[in-house]
Amino acid sequence: MSNVLTITNLGISFATDAGAVKAVDDVSLTVAPGEVLAIVGESGSGKTVTAKTILGLLPETATMNGAVLLSSKDGSSQSNIVSLSKQQLRQVRGKDVSMVFQEPSTALNPVYTVGWQIAEGIRAHGEFSKKEARAKAIEILGRVGIPDPETRVNYYPHQFSGGQKQRVIIAMALVLDPGLIVADEPTTALDVTVQAEILDLLRRVRDEFGTAIVLITHNMGVVADLADRVAVMYEGKVVEEAPAQQLFSSPQHEYTKKLLAAVPHVGQGIVRAAARAEARAPGWTDQAPVVVAQDLRIEYPGRLGRPGFVAVDGISFSIRPGEVLGLVGESGSGKTTTGRAIAGLTRVTGGSLKVLGHEMHGFKEREFKKFRSDIGFVFQDPASSFNPLLTIAECVAEPLVVHGRASNPGAARARVNELLEAVQLPRAYGDRYPHELSGGQRQRASLARSLALEPSLLIADEPTSALDVSVQARVLELFAELQREFGFAALFISHDLAVVDILADRIAVLYKGKLVEEGTGAEVLGAPKDPYTQRLLASLPVPDPAEQALRREGLRKLRAAG
Amino acid sequence: MTTVATSPAAKDSRPAGRKSKPSGGGIGRYLLIRFLLIFPTIFILVSMVFWLMRTTGDPITAALGGRLGPEQLAERIHAAGYDRPILVQYFEYLGQIFTGNFGTTISTNRPVSEVLMTYGVATAELAFYGLLVAFIVGIPLGMVAAYWRDKGQDALLRVFAILCYATPVFFSGLLFKLVFAVWLDVLPVAGRATTGSELEMQLLPNPTGLYTIDAIQVAAQTGNTEVLADVLQHAVLPSLALGLLTAGVFLRLVRTNVIGTLGTDYVDAARSRGVSEFRLVSKHAYRPALIPIITVIGLQIALLLGGAVLTETTFEWKGLGFVLIEFIKARDYVAVQGIVALLAVIVALSNFIVDIIAAIIDPRVRY
Numbered sequence: 026m027s028n029v030l031t032i033t034n035l036g037i038s039f040a041t042d043a044g045a046v047k048a049v050d051d052v053s054l055t056v057a058p059g060e061v062l063a064i065v066g067e068s069g070s071g072k073t074v075t076a077k078t079i080l081g082l083l084p085e086t087a088t089m090n091g092a093v094l095l096s097s098k099d100g101s102s103q104s105n106i107v108s109l110s111k112q113q114l115r116q117v118r119g120k121d122v123s124m125v126f127q128e129p130s131t132a133l134n135p136v137y138t139v140g141w142q143i144a145e146g147i148r149a150h151g152e153f154s155k156k157e158a159r160a161k162a163i164e165i166l167g168r169v170g171i172p173d174p175e176t177r178v179n180y181y182p183h184q185f186s187g188g189q190k191q192r193v194i195i196a197m198a199l200v201l202d203p204g205l206i207v208a209d210e211p212t213t214a215l216d217v218t219v220q221a222e223i224l225d226l227l228r229r230v231r232d233e234f235g236t237a238i239v240l241i242t243h244n245m246g247v248v249a250d251l252a253d254r255v256a257v258m259y260e261g262k263v264v265e266e267a268p269a270q271q272l273f274s275s276p277q278h279e280y281t282k283k284l285l286a287a288v289p290h291v292g293q294g295i296v297r298a299a300a301r302a303e304a305r306a307p308g309w310t311d312q313a314p315v316v317v318a319q320d321l322r323i324e325y326p327g328r329l330g331r332p333g334f335v336a337v338d339g340i341s342f343s344i345r346p347g348e349v350l351g352l353v354g355e356s357g358s359g360k361t362t363t364g365r366a367i368a369g370l371t372r373v374t375g376g377s378l379k380v381l382g383h384e385m386h387g388f389k390e391r392e393f394k395k396f397r398s399d400i401g402f403v404f405q406d407p408a409s410s411f412n413p414l415l416t417i418a419e420c421v422a423e424p425l426v427v428h429g430r431a432s433n434p435g436a437a438r439a440r441v442n443e444l445l446e447a448v449q450l451p452r453a454y455g456d457r458y459p460h461e462l463s464g465g466q467r468q469r470a471s472l473a474r475s476l477a478l479e480p481s482l483l484i485a486d487e488p489t490s491a492l493d494v495s496v497q498a499r500v501l502e503l504f505a506e507l508q509r510e511f512g513f514a515a516l517f518i519s520h521d522l523a524v525v526d527i528l529a530d531r532i533a534v535l536y537k538g539k540l541v542e543e544g545t546g547a548e549v550l551g552a553p554k555d556p557y558t559q560r561l562l563a564s565l566p567v568p569d570p571a572e573q574a575l576r577r578e579g580l581r582k583l584r585a586a587g
Numbered sequence: 588m589t590t591v592a593t594s595p596a597a598k599d600s601r602p603a604g605r606k607s608k609p610s611g612g613g614i615g616r617y618l619l620i621r622f623l624l625i626f627p628t629i630f631i632l633v634s635m636v637f638w639l640m641r642t643t644g645d646p647i648t649a650a651l652g653g654r655l656g657p658e659q660l661a662e663r664i665h666a667a668g669y670d671r672p673i674l675v676q677y678f679e680y681l682g683q684i685f686t687g688n689f690g691t692t693i694s695t696n697r698p699v700s701e702v703l704m705t706y707g708v709a710t711a712e713l714a715f716y717g718l719l720v721a722f723i724v725g726i727p728l729g730m731v732a733a734y735w736r737d738k739g740q741d742a743l744l745r746v747f748a749i750l751c752y753a754t755p756v757f758f759s760g761l762l763f764k765l766v767f768a769v770w771l772d773v774l775p776v777a778g779r780a781t782t783g784s785e786l787e788m789q790l791l792p793n794p795t796g797l798y799t800i801d802a803i804q805v806a807a808q809t810g811n812t813e814v815l816a817d818v819l820q821h822a823v824l825p826s827l828a829l830g831l832l833t834a835g836v837f838l839r840l841v842r843t844n845v846i847g848t849l850g851t852d853y854v855d856a857a858r859s860r861g862v863s864e865f866r867l868v869s870k871h872a873y874r875p876a877l878i879p880i881i882t883v884i885g886l887q888i889a890l891l892l893g894g895a896v897l898t899e900t901t902f903e904w905k906g907l908g909f910v911l912i913e914f915i916k917a918r919d920y921v922a923v924q925g926i927v928a929l930l931a932v933i934v935a936l937s938n939f940i941v942d943i944i945a946a947i948i949d950p951r952v953r954y
Contacts, residue, residue, distance in 0.1 A: 080859050111864070119861035131852040136874045136950060145870075146860035181950035197860060 027096060029204040029237045030056040030079065035091035037074055037083065048074045050261040056237045058204060063240040063252035063269070065284070067493040071261040076207045076241045080124055081106050081114040097121045098204030120150045123198035127210040129190035133182035139166075139193050140178035143200055150201060161200060169196040169226060188219035195226060199234060206230065209241045216355035216520065221564040221580060224250050243494060245288045246566030249273060249573045257281050269570045287498035288568045289523035295547045298530050314343040315381055315482050315514045316367055322375030323362050336362040338538035339376060346481065349508060349515045351529030353522055353561070358535040360518045364484045367516060368402050369393050381482065398428040401475030401513070405487040407467035411459035417470050418455030421445070424477045444473040448503060465496035469503065476511060483515040489524060501527055522565055526550055534558050559583060614946055621942045625935050632931035636924055637680055645669040646920040650693040689925035694917040699925035702910065707929060708796035709779060710895055710906035713829065716822050717891055717898070720830025721837050729841025734868050736846050744838060751835025756894050760828040760901035767824060775821050777903040784814045825902040829894050833887055840883055844876035878949050885941030889934045
């Protein structure tokens with residue numbers, strides 16, 4: 026049987042004010058029926074542009090050459106997406122090829138019911154009555170694992186959880202039984218346990234519906250879990266293409282090797298943590314901790330007479346000087362709230378939280394201000410944590426000026442240069458504006474800013490989750506070096522167990538506002554006791570197809586048991 | 588209003604075991620709170636009007652000072668009770684308003700409530716037509732501009748929008764009169780209806796004061812549709828002058844919001860399912876864009892009423908704005924106070940209605 030998708034010599038460039046920019050260069054790919062082809066690469070590699078081309082979704086500023094041949098599932102018709110008219114494209118979209126988006130919370134229209142949105146897609150292609158379309162919507166919702174689809178077909182998107190929304194989106198993509206689904210980072214926005222479920226569903230889609238999938242992702246674990254074949258893209262070109270097993274076992278291209286080496290593995294950090302523990306002076310454990318939480322409780326007030334939302338529900342932990350505590354949890358587990366409370370950005374409503382000896386429960390800003398210079402904070406998104414109107418040097422100098430260490434940003438420049446060097450940024454970058462730096466560079470600058478006052482405590486809230494994997498590896502390495510050099514204590518918050526493992530001396534796992542497990546990396550990751558930690562660990566896909574297949578079995582058993 | 592609170596929609600239809608945290612209560616509870624908030628709003632507005640008016644002294648002196656001798660003035664002030672402590676007068680005023688009694692005008696000696704009734708309906712009619720024009724012109728054109736964003740059509744519409752809201756009502760009103768009433772002579776210059784029509788409507792057993800409805804009544808009873816035609820013809824120019832002012836704002840607002848929602852993932856997602864471009868704008872981008880628009884429309888109603896004052900004066904439309912000017916000229920602060928208070932109440936009420944509409948559009952508010 027012929028391929029569902031044949032891309033030959035595809036080139037795409039975008040017209041910009043600065044002339045044409047080439048995004049995709051001479052790409053040729055094929056996808057066989059029922060096959061999962063993963064396209065991996067970093068941001069800017071052209072993988073998403075390639076994916077959008079398959080549905081003809083590129084903006085008008087794009088010019089294309091080459092051919093994108095798409096066959097219908099029964100093989101009765103074939104069309105070249107590049108040369109189709111708008112009307113013809115509309116016919117193909119949804120029927121022969123459909124798309125699953127990255128962010129399930131924004132890919133559904135909030136003001137229409139999911140049933141309405143599914144039915145709309147059905148009725149855009151052919152003669153279905155409203156009743157038939159509704160029946161089909163209910164059927165497909167049931168098949169993607171939405172419980173009680175007869176009722177839920179009338180629900181609005183906000184009434185579903187994130188994972189369920191992604192199921193609904195997959196249902197929409199499947200409803201007209203297309204031969205090909207393009208999934209653009211379908212699990213990136215989801216928690217790792219939910220990710221495992223969605224990957225299972227996509228596998229079922231391939232097996233039960235015989236749908237081919239083009240999987241766009243930067244996560245090598247996801248690739249190992251689902252893909253049959255992998256194409257690695259770099260700067261608009263396909264640099265390597267191989268069956269998944271082969272790509273992971275013997276990568277050929279330099280870039281692929283680098284990419285695979287940059288992927289964090291669980292277990293990497295155990296040796297390092299042990300080495301750090303060895304190096305500590307005797308009597309280290311007797312030092313007064315910099316942070317002590319006792320039965321810490323944080324509740325966000327509800328709106329007018331409604332009960333509040335308990336984000337952190339009675340947790341206890343401590344961070345000793347020079348120690349890195351990794352805080353792991355899914356979205357909504359309360360990990361960010363905990364970090365913000367330590368930095369005095371969120372009010373503590375119960376229990377006790379002592380930061381540098383200062384009680385945060387009922388704290389007054391005036392009394393706490395002098396402690397602030399001793400606490401650094403690194404934010405998740407480097408794109409939004411810098412004032413776009415200030416240069417990098419001004420941003421980094423700001424804490425120095427605020428705390429009276431320098432009279433103005435100019436006077437602080439010498440110190441700023443030192444800091445930029447410490448985070449391995451060229452001095453000249455101080456004169457640039459935030460938007461002129463890449464994500465990784467901005468996050469380095471963010472580290473420089475947080476370290477400007479040589480704090481004894483640093484709170485890093487998902488500092489690498491917005492970065493590409495190879496950039497993430499370098500930033501994590503930098504973080505470890507700086508920590509060694511400056512010796513600050515740190516609370517490192519992340520949803521990614523493997524990332525936390527690399528840096529942390531001890532790991533604490535949060536689940537629904539409660540601390541379910543705490544211990545060294547070897548204890549928590551090596552022999553997890555709490556069922557949630559076990560599930561979390563088992564859900565994390567590893568970049569090795571053979572091992573991942575075994576792990577998948579393990580997770581299935583764990584789920585069946587739990 | 589309690590029926591709203593206990594309507595079926597108010598029942599919490601959230602399923603048990605839903606994972607994400609509830610974002611709000613039932614719609615009934617939401618609307619009940621919004622409804623209850625009207626009362627403090629009105630109270631504050633009415634109080635502000637009272638105290639602002641009284642900073643200038645008592646109404647009798649303001650209206651008749653210089654025309655009557657000091658003794659006569661004192662006598663009338665005493666008769667009207669304006670020589671009592673201001674707090675006593677304030678509470679009396681609040682109590683009267685509560686029972687619908689707004690006092691008596693000084694210049695014409697009529698109950699203010701009667702003035703409000705007679706002229707209020709005329710203003711309501713004008714505001715309704717103005718809003719209608721604003722909707723019919725502003726919203727579709729805004730969508731068209733969004734669809735052709737940054738193209739010629741869009742540029743033209745944006746210039747049109749600027750012209751609409753940058754031209755003062757009295758100027759556009761005069762221009763309309765000049766073109767349509769004087770040069771082309773197809774529409775009447777001013778007023779709400781010809782005297783003949785007004786007489787005919789007054790003969791009705793229960794005239795509402797809303798000329799459109801009265802004219803329909805006339806047509807239903809006597810088969811005389813000329814009155815209706817006459818009334819509608821009179822309404823065209825004032826409604827256009829007033830409505831276009833707001834239409835320009837609506838156009839810009841709809842354009843910006845629709846462009847914003849056209850860039851969202853869910854529009855791209857719908858496109859990837861083969862939904863037509865027309866539907867993307869008319870359904871997927873339009874309805875979510877309406878949510879912020881509705882809120883601004885609520886604020887616009889206040890501006891519309893302000894615009895009505897100018898429009899009514901320009902077109903001799905005998906509404907609240909028209910008489911407000913008369914009363915201000917006569918320095919009749921009791922009447923002014925009543926009119927301003929009524930306008931405040933209308934604004935508070937219309938904001939409540941806007942909240943209801945927003946709740947109907949946005950399911951996240953409803954559930």
